[in-house]
Amino acid sequence: MLTYIARRVLMMIPTLFLISLASFFIIQLPPGDFLSTYAAGMSAQNAEVAQETLEALEQRYGLDQPFYVQYWYWISNIVCCGDFGQSFEWNRPVSSLIWDRLTLTMLLAIVSTLFTWFVAFLIGTYTAVRQYSVGDYFWTFVGFIGLATPNFLLALVLMWISFRYFGQSVGGLFSPEYESAPWSIGKAVDLFQHMWIPVVVIATAGAASTIRVMRANLLDELHRPYTTTARAKGMQEWRLIAKYPVRLALNPFISTVGWTLPTLVSGEIIVSVVLNLPTTGPLLLRSLESQDMYLAGSFILMLGVLTLIGTLLSDILLAWLDPRIQYEKAGSR
Amino acid sequence: MATETVQTPATPELAADVLLSVRNLQTHFPLDQGLVKAVDGAGFEIRRGKTLCVVGESGCGKSVTARSILQIVDRPGRVVGGELLFRQTPRNDDGRPDAAQHGQERIVDLAKLSPKSAAMRAIRGRDIAMIFQEPMTSLSPVHTIGNQIVEVIHLHENVSKKEAKERAIEVLRRVGVPRPEQRFDSHPFQLSGGLRQRAMIAMALVCNPTLLIADEPTTALDVTTQAQILELMRELQSDYGMAIMFITHDLGVVAEMADDVAVMYLGTVAERGDVESVFRDPQHPYTRALLHSIPKVGAAARAREKLDTIRGMVPDPYNRPGGCPFHNRCDEMMPGVCDRILPPPTTLGEHREVRCLLHDPELISSNGGTVGAAETEDASRDLATEPRPTVVPDAAGGSTPDGDARSTLLDVEDLRLHFPIRTGFLRRTTGHVRAVDGLTFAISEGETLGLVGESGCGKTSTGRCIVRSHDPTGGRILYRENGSPAVDLAQLAGPELKPYRRAVRMIFQDPHSSLNPRMTLRDIIGEPLRAHGVASGSELEDRVGELLRDVGLRPEYMSRYPHAFSGGERQRVGIARALSLDPRLVVADEAVSALDVSVRAQILNLLQDLQAEHQLTYLFISHDLSVVEYLCDRVAVMYVGKIVELADTATLYARPRHPYTEALLSAVPKPDPRTRDRRERIVLSGDVADPSDPPSGCYFHPRCRYAKPVCAEEQPQLRDVGDGTTVACHFAEELTLRGVADGASTVTTTPK
Numbered sequence A: 001m002l003t004y005i006a007r008r009v010l011m012m013i014p015t016l017f018l019i020s021l022a023s024f025f026i027i028q029l030p031p032g033d034f035l036s037t038y039a040a041g042m043s044a045q046n047a048e049v050a051q052e053t054l055e056a057l058e059q060r061y062g063l064d065q066p067f068y069v070q071y072w073y074w075i076s077n078i079v080c081c082g083d084f085g086q087s088f089e090w091n092r093p094v095s096s097l098i099w100d101r102l103t104l105t106m107l108l109a110i111v112s113t114l115f116t117w118f119v120a121f122l123i124g125t126y127t128a129v130r131q132y133s134v135g136d137y138f139w140t141f142v143g144f145i146g147l148a149t150p151n152f153l154l155a156l157v158l159m160w161i162s163f164r165y166f167g168q169s170v171g172g173l174f175s176p177e178y179e180s181a182p183w184s185i186g187k188a189v190d191l192f193q194h195m196w197i198p199v200v201v202i203a204t205a206g207a208a209s210t211i212r213v214m215r216a217n218l219l220d221e222l223h224r225p226y227t228t229t230a231r232a233k234g235m236q237e238w239r240l241i242a243k244y245p246v247r248l249a250l251n252p253f254i255s256t257v258g259w260t261l262p263t264l265v266s267g268e269i270i271v272s273v274v275l276n277l278p279t280t281g282p283l284l285l286r287s288l289e290s291q292d293m294y295l296a297g298s299f300i301l302m303l304g305v306l307t308l309i310g311t312l313l314s315d316i317l318l319a320w321l322d323p324r325i326q327y328e329k330a331g332s333r
Numbered sequence B: 001m002a003t004e005t006v007q008t009p010a011t012p013e014l015a016a017d018v019l020l021s022v023r024n025l026q027t028h029f030p031l032d033q034g035l036v037k038a039v040d041g042a043g044f045e046i047r048r049g050k051t052l053c054v055v056g057e058s059g060c061g062k063s064v065t066a067r068s069i070l071q072i073v074d075r076p077g078r079v080v081g082g083e084l085l086f087r088q089t090p091r092n093d094d095g096r097p098d099a100a101q102h103g104q105e106r107i108v109d110l111a112k113l114s115p116k117s118a119a120m121r122a123i124r125g126r127d128i129a130m131i132f133q134e135p136m137t138s139l140s141p142v143h144t145i146g147n148q149i150v151e152v153i154h155l156h157e158n159v160s161k162k163e164a165k166e167r168a169i170e171v172l173r174r175v176g177v178p179r180p181e182q183r184f185d186s187h188p189f190q191l192s193g194g195l196r197q198r199a200m201i202a203m204a205l206v207c208n209p210t211l212l213i214a215d216e217p218t219t220a221l222d223v224t225t226q227a228q229i230l231e232l233m234r235e236l237q238s239d240y241g242m243a244i245m246f247i248t249h250d251l252g253v254v255a256e257m258a259d260d261v262a263v264m265y266l267g268t269v270a271e272r273g274d275v276e277s278v279f280r281d282p283q284h285p286y287t288r289a290l291l292h293s294i295p296k297v298g299a300a301a302r303a304r305e306k307l308d309t310i311r312g313m314v315p316d317p318y319n320r321p322g323g324c325p326f327h328n329r330c331d332e333m334m335p336g337v338c339d340r341i342l343p344p345p346t347t348l349g350e351h352r353e354v355r356c357l358l359h360d361p362e363l364i365s366s367n368g369g370t371v372g373a374a375e376t377e378d379a380s381r382d383l384a385t386e387p388r389p390t391v392v393p394d395a396a397g398g399s400t401p402d403g404d405a406r407s408t409l410l411d412v413e414d415l416r417l418h419f420p421i422r423t424g425f426l427r428r429t430t431g432h433v434r435a436v437d438g439l440t441f442a443i444s445e446g447e448t449l450g451l452v453g454e455s456g457c458g459k460t461s462t463g464r465c466i467v468r469s470h471d472p473t474g475g476r477i478l479y480r481e482n483g484s485p486a487v488d489l490a491q492l493a494g495p496e497l498k499p500y501r502r503a504v505r506m507i508f509q510d511p512h513s514s515l516n517p518r519m520t521l522r523d524i525i526g527e528p529l530r531a532h533g534v535a536s537g538s539e540l541e542d543r544v545g546e547l548l549r550d551v552g553l554r555p556e557y558m559s560r561y562p563h564a565f566s567g568g569e570r571q572r573v574g575i576a577r578a579l580s581l582d583p584r585l586v587v588a589d590e591a592v593s594a595l596d597v598s599v600r601a602q603i604l605n606l607l608q609d610l611q612a613e614h615q616l617t618y619l620f621i622s623h624d625l626s627v628v629e630y631l632c633d634r635v636a637v638m639y640v641g642k643i644v645e646l647a648d649t650a651t652l653y654a655r656p657r658h659p660y661t662e663a664l665l666s667a668v669p670k671p672d673p674r675t676r677d678r679r680e681r682i683v684l685s686g687d688v689a690d691p692s693d694p695p696s697g698c699y700f701h702p703r704c705r706y707a708k709p710v711c712a713e714e715q716p717q718l719r720d721v722g723d724g725t726t727v728a729c730h731f732a733e734e735l736t737l738r739g740v741a742d743g744a745s746t747v748t749t750t751p752k
Ligand SMILES: Nc1ncnc2c1ncn2[C@@H]1O[C@H](COP(=O)(O)OP(=O)(O)OP(=O)(O)O)[C@@H](O)[C@H]1O
Pocket: B029, B031, B036, B037, B038, B056, B057, B058, B059, B060, B061, B062, B063, B064, B065, B074, B075, B076, B077, B249, B317
């Protein structure tokens, strides 16, 4: 198992390198070097930039050097000091901007995923075990409605409901009074009161397809001979289904953890814009619009890294849950 | 665990020695396409502590019958009628069989219990346990063996975790799993097929059932492993005193195992009785036909008689014939009678029953006793004496070649195929699996060479090297056509190989997976023709039609898809595809292993006809020694990538020279119940040696019962010991090994 994990971690390194290269390439995309853009922007706001500052920045980013040297400056600063460079639009270090948002994005992603799974398992299992029953058709119908409803519409509807019936401030993840307050129990409660809307919105779209996948997986597994074996032992039907087929139908899910993350992030952008959430989506969109390239590049880099980590975690989880995988990959054959 | 049972005082008559009586069982599947009556009036009895074997072709309802007993038929199937009277042994409070209450068994009608009821669940796994054909898929791949065994104990008995574990380990040891403490934590895929089946048996036995239902428990195993498992089941039966219902389609296994036999056809029991009389004096035409269609080891195979087959095939479940279900395939069908009247069960003696109108007392008396009597007499004459047609006349050189009388077509010299094993962090090559390790043999033109051995000994790899779907890592494959100079196929690649790909073709084992389901027969069979630019358009169509006719299918089938065909028909399609390019050499890899006895007989006959017609040479790979004896001129026995013995078929079977050959022959079940107690079986212990780390000296020495110290040190070389036999054993000359001819069979072999 340890060798397996170690090999998987090592295999991540080249991918990480490629992701960072791609992110940096994006940073470099806009014509001209950003320092002049920066200086122009500042002077447009009548704020003269001192020549020394410009020179210091030029040194710092190695702007007079070739691409790979610039890349080296950039990545080594990130790796050693967590310095992602400067956001020119906000005039703040990128690192001070992204961490909060990344944390919230991850939180939202994890909670939505867990919620999606919870719903999908229950309904998927039910519809598979009762294939072609009224319940099966009902949930299939509901699932398709969920799939067909645009996210932003659902978001707006839920916002209205929450405003009308719960009297909550809508939009955002925090009430104004907690917006910039330090973390406290009250703030956490507030967060969860706000989070259910985006979670439900994101999960509805995800759950509909996840239910179909779960149902199909389980239908396959329900007819495997080991189910009959378990029945022949005298097990109760529901216990047997939970222990054997459901357990095996889980595997394909776990392997999708890695790539649900990017889809969640991208699917979340619209929702976040509508709901005005302080997550990465809207900021990434803004930074791309305003060519705030250090910010955009950092986001892309971090999202890539997180996706990789997610994939790694799901692989490890899968290897732990399904001993066959370890056995094959450990090369004992 | 609730153990309330439904008392059925209405039907108490269950003979004292009967454990389970199945009466007029009906299990139906209401499907969209129609009602499938999978079991339709089956009836039989299982005696206490005895073995009942259930035989019949595929799709005759054997498995559904077994599942009906436990009420675990797949949805939407359901037991809709009949009785399943079971004598339930009383258990004491913690679930063990209660010795004190012996003789006070309750009689339960399982058919009256609801499939989900607690009473039914209490019986499953405890009073009646079941084991299945494929231990790999019948055990959960992600739970340990131990977990799956302990679960049964906890379901039925009140024991502590620790005690349950101890019990599980003890049963594992009892069924011959080595190091059971460690195996307890193994996953099924970490065990070999034989060990897996043992674990499955352990799981079934752990609550001391009085009836064990085994649905083809050895079909997926090698002969040698099968022999081990059969031996084990016999031992366990006397230990545990349980009855066994053993489902199989192998009549050899029936003869080895059964006390009683039930022959099933289309959901009914055509004939049943004690094994001795059913084999000696079969009364139902179906039983007779089944018994005729098996090639018998050591029995008259050299005469190359055509095998008897049963006409047609099992009808599909939606179009079951009226009247006698067998009438459209029966040679003794009485028109106007058999197609109208459903034969009632007729009792012929103790435990003996047959469902055929030839035996119907009313019919016999209404015809003045003539019809039945005459037909029966006729039938037994046919069974005993009628000579069967000979396919290949000896004059044509059909049997043993005299060496130089025929030219050599293929010369394999020192063939090797090693697969690298990569392990560890950096995936370095740390060793090799020597799948084929220095193989030398020759095949003459027009000959059939058999290649036998346990699974994992390299048979398939050898076949694949010869058709070059694997690249051999060493050695030469010299191919000579019509006296032209030899070409080394092992050296060729890409386009150079193309002409030889036409000349050397392969037939695969599994007719289900080897045909693309999205292609019509025209495309499947025509594809090689098109790829080699041999034919196209209407010419191609003609050729495909011709090929279909050659393999006994109708040309009109051309535009159908493979799923519309039965296993046997699909195998015919596979053969037609192999023949489409007029090959010289056909490598048949387990070509008949997946088929029913009767269909297998048809395909074997077909292979022989085609050989004569197209002057084909066969390399016939099989683990089934009776088929090999029937079809092959010479046989090569492989063990761990090497040939250990190569001889003429008759010589090899009558007088094996290598201990491994002897053990293989001894493991084949003989379809003759009279010999089973007289035979001394050699049960090979353990598994085939690991080809990546073979033992020192003679690879066979850890399993050889004649091994001497020298065997562990020196590797024996293949050498000629006369009689056209080459052997790799240090003691080939000294040892007197047993073949299959001596006293075992009804007809003695006639060695050339
Ligand atoms: N789950 C199912 N749904 C519908 N029909 C079924 C099902 N299982 C079995 N049948 C039908 O019941 C009949 C008997 O099948 P069964 O599996 O008992 O045959 P068998 O004698 O065990 O054959 P084999 O030797 O191939 O195991 C077949 O016609 C089959 O098509």
